[in-house]
Amino acid sequence: MPESDSQHKGRDGSVSAGDNPGQGRLAHAPADHPPVRRAKIGVLLANLGTPDNYDYWSMRRYLNEFLSDRRVIDYPAWKWQPLLQLVILTKRPFTSGANYKLIWNHDKGESPLMTITKDQTARIAERMAAQHGDRVMVDFCMRYGNPSTASKVRAMVAAGCEKILFFPLYPHYAGATSATANDAFFRALGAEKRQPAVRTVPEYFDHPLYIDALAQSVERAYAGLDRRPDVLVASYHGMPKRYLMEGDPYHCQCAKTSRLLRERLGWAAGSIDTTFQSVFGREEWLRPYTVQHVAELARQGRKHIAVMAPAFSADCIETLEEINGEIREAFEHAGGESFTYIPCLNDDEAHITALTAVIGENLAGWLG
Incomplete structure (x- = not known):
């Protein structure tokens, strides 16, 4: 298929339609070939998670997901689940919800962790855009609660990310933090028809x-x-x-x-x-x-x-x-x-510089 004046060729050789510069058809593909997005690299930040609200049922859903993770509580399910479902999740959502209410960002309707993670992501995205333009897509997910790891992996693949760097935001490695975040990431990849190439960022406690x-x-x-x-x-x-x-x-x-x-x-x-x-x-x-x-x-x-x-x-x-x-x-x-x-480092300038440096080191070879 010859290129028209309203089309341009992407870095991967794809032809992108003028009214949708992110996707198009391959130059020699048949007319009924599905659109092919221009290749990108995804950087997916991951944090622990947060309930959607501090009411009983929001807290119960969040705590159930968190405390049912075998990386967090490794007791046999036959012993742990009855205690969790019948005792802990009957009472703890009330006390945990009251604690969350004390720190809740009421103006934005979200927990401080959600607000800060959004701010960190936005600042890192600005740094990456300044260095690499639109070649790198930066987003975040939560191990427990929303936005889920699976939803963000799906969005990155749909956006044309053929490579994804997964970054658990834990300076120190632990099975109950870094490893379970990676577990969720790998499970999400299992649902993709076309899996991207991936890397996971190791701990950076001594960077x-x-x-x-x-x-x-x-x-x-x-x-x-x-x-x-x-x-x-x-x-x-x-x-x-x-x-x-x-x-x-x-x-x-x-x-x-x-x-x-x-x-x-x-x-x-x-x-x-x-x-x-x-x-x-x-x-x-x-x-x-x-x-x-x-x-x-x-x-x-x-x-x-x-x-x-x-x-x-x-x-x-x-x-x-x-x-x-x-x-x-x-x-x-x-x-x-x-x-x-x-306070934690949050979106402090020196912290964003450190996180961006860690990302850059782990993208080595992926960006020219």
């Missing part, structure tokens, strides 16, 4: 730009205080200690992040404490537990502390309500006098 972004956030926070905190607590999301013994590297990676952060700040040994929060169930989790540790600091006379959450790429229920609520209260009830929460 110099990530460490520098953390350090800058601490320096800004400390510069605004009248009194320097006695200690900085780096609170990471917890996991059962059993997972560490079974080979999960999360604990060691968290410890290294704290050490690299301390070295970047030029602080003495012992000035940053590494702790773990969000304990669930009866088995032992990684210690020390943040909520207990901050109370012990206060009882020891360390009345002024700062707390940050390096494992979270965006502020969420675990930081805005748990750290700045429950953990703050535990410190103050034990005699603590000043508690400074240092």
Whole structure:
């Protein structure tokens, strides 16, 4: 089929119609050949997820999906599901919903995690467009809730992404975070007739730009205080200690992040404490537990502390309500006098620079 004046050839050799520059027919294809979109590269960011609202049924749907994930709770289904469905999901949606209501972005009708992830995606998309034009499509998905991983993979393939870089926004690897996000991505690929080539971004807990972004956030926070905190607590999301013994590297990676952060700040040994929060169930989790540790600091006379959450790429229920609520209260009830929460990196300029650099490194060879 000869090209007309209203058509142009794409980078992949396809011919795109003038009224729809994103797709067209191959130059030598028969007239009834389906449209072929110009090839793109997709960058799909992934975060944990969020309920659609804080009402009972929205919370129940979200918690059911999250707590039914065998990467998160690996007990046998015959033992765990009756407890989950008949006990936990009867009560917990009410308490969790009340906590979400306290931090909800009521102006936009969404959780802070959703708002921040949208902002991060938009800023990264701007950076990628400045570097690569329309060759790269940037979007985000959630492991639990909406927008689902499957829906975004489908949208990218439909948009002509023949290669997709999947980026779980977890600086540290854990089976219950990075691995389950990758699981959902691979399942979504299984539904595609024409699978794109794919890569997954590994953990970046020791990336110099990530460490520098953390350090800058601490320096800004400390510069605004009248009194320097006695200690900085780096609170990471917890996991059962059993997972560490079974080979999960999360604990060691968290410890290294704290050490690299301390070295970047030029602080003495012992000035940053590494702790773990969000304990669930009866088995032992990684210690020390943040909520207990901050109370012990206060009882020891360390009345002024700062707390940050390096494992979270965006502020969420675990930081805005748990750290700045429950953990703050535990410190103050034990005699603590000043508690400074240092926000997550969110869409801070240094963080966007770090994330964009990680993406660029993992796109090597895909972009000329």
